[in-house]
Amino acid sequence: MELAAKLIQRWMTVGHSNDSDAETAGRTAALAALEGHDDPKLLVVLCSEAYDLPVLLAKISSCAPGVSIIGSSTAGEIATDGPGEGGVVVTALGGPGFDIATAASTNAAADLREAAVKAAGCLNGLKLRKHTALMILTDGLAGDQEEIVRGAYFVAGASIPLVGGCAGDDLKMQRTFQFHNGEVLTDAVVCAAITSDAPMGIGVRHGWLRVGDAMVVTKASGTRVYELNDQPALDAYLDRLNAPAEVREDPAAFTRFALTHPFGVSKRNSEEVRFIAEANFEDRSIGCIARVPEGGHAWIMEGDSESVLGATDEACREAIDSLEGRTPIGAIAFDCIARRGVLGDEGIKTEIDRVAHHISAPVAGFYTYGEIARTTGLNGFHNQTLVVLAIS
Numbered sequence: 001m002e003l004a005a006k007l008i009q010r011w012m013t014v015g016h017s018n019d020s021d022a023e024t025a026g027r028t029a030a031l032a033a034l035e036g037h038d039d040p041k042l043l044v045v046l047c048s049e050a051y052d053l054p055v056l057l058a059k060i061s062s063c064a065p066g067v068s069i070i071g072s073s074t075a076g077e078i079a080t081d082g083p084g085e086g087g088v089v090v091t092a093l094g095g096p097g098f099d100i101a102t103a104a105s106t107n108a109a110a111d112l113r114e115a116a117v118k119a120a121g122c123l124n125g126l127k128l129r130k131h132t133a134l135m136i137l138t139d140g141l142a143g144d145q146e147e148i149v150r151g152a153y154f155v156a157g158a159s160i161p162l163v164g165g166c167a168g169d170d171l172k173m174q175r176t177f178q179f180h181n182g183e184v185l186t187d188a189v190v191c192a193a194i195t196s197d198a199p200m201g202i203g204v205r206h207g208w209l210r211v212g213d214a215m216v217v218t219k220a221s222g223t224r225v226y227e228l229n230d231q232p233a234l235d236a237y238l239d240r241l242n243a244p245a246e247v248r249e250d251p252a253a254f255t256r257f258a259l260t261h262p263f264g265v266s267k268r269n270s271e272e273v274r275f276i277a278e279a280n281f282e283d284r285s286i287g288c289i290a291r292v293p294e295g296g297h298a299w300i301m302e303g304d305s306e307s308v309l310g311a312t313d314e315a316c317r318e319a320i321d322s323l324e325g326r327t328p329i330g331a332i333a334f335d336c337i338a339r340r341g342v343l344g345d346e347g348i349k350t351e352i353d354r355v356a357h358h359i360s361a362p363v364a365g366f367y368t369y370g371e372i373a374r375t376t377g378l379n380g381f382h383n384q385t386l387v388v389l390a391i392s
Helices: 002-009 022-034 053-063 112-123 146-156 233-241 245-249 251-259 305-321 337-359
Strands: 011-017 040-047 068-073 077-079 082-084 088-094 098-105 131-139 162-167 178-180 183-185 189-196 200-205 209-221 224-228 263-267 270-274 276-280 285-288 297-302 330-336 363-368 371-374 386-391
Touching (some): 011 077, 011 330, 022 053, 022 088, 040 053, 040 363, 068 098, 068 131, 068 162, 082 337, 088 363, 098 112, 112 131, 112 146, 131 178, 131 200, 146 371, 200 305, 200 371, 209 233, 224 233, 233 297, 245 251, 251 276, 251 337, 305 337, 330 337, 330 371, 337 363, 337 386, 371 386
Parallel strands (some): 040 068
Antiparallel strands (some): 011 088, 040 088, 068 178, 077 363, 162 371, 178 183, 209 224
């Protein structure tokens, strides 16, 4: 009876604001998330980088003194009543039955794996309950995000799932921000260890399909691709897609175009999608968010509304099916900005409506530069994918 009572009292709530003033937006979103509750244990803050971030975070912190906070800048925000941009979403978790520990590590680009080890160390001081997950928010522009997953896995081990996403900067691809308690960070990894008496479920789907024949990655280093089929990578990519002239000359136009034409790469017995972030128009190379192996095969992928929305339904069902029959109290969605590019403004409203329908509880999240979801095996970094964390 005592455990059942704790589960009933657990809660997740979401507040948001589109006010352009940082102080007003922070207060409005935080108070909406905290309304009616006096025992919050974690706030997750997701917002546009256009705000005065120290002011925003200070106001949110003042609304919940002593409560742990993690968060990041975004490429768009998600709340129960739909998607948005240029705003702030605050998610609050509270009640008995679970505990939280957080940590952050800066200067991540110097050693991504070690930065993840340090941030994931918040697990070490936490008395683990039956169900535990590690939420990770990172700087997606810092380098190969697979290294962050490897570092977190080193600490968490095989039994603790990893979930999260890469911060955005409204598609500027210049600088992203991460939040830990009262601090605004960049080039950082922040983590929240959530340990619970009730299950948490993770669903992962992308909805992209192969287009045309595979190309050989004849020259690559880390996240940068220099040659495909012995041709300059940028030229081979654009020629394969018969890209319009502006995409061949304008870096911003290229980034928008590449959002909906990612790479697929072979990874042992699976295929993974790679977010193409930018191109170098001088050396004709292409920059991705995660490693593209030299000597492997890569192909171009495309999606449409039907395939992307179908993946949304599947990710939600997978997350809910992992709750062992319990009802969700809420969900956090980590949705790639590229999927938004396929769906368009009306399509993303449909997508979030579908997530809210499946969950039938508060929904929060953001549009990312990459997604983290590791439940089995070593691999856990994704691109162009929807990851849903359902909490019961």
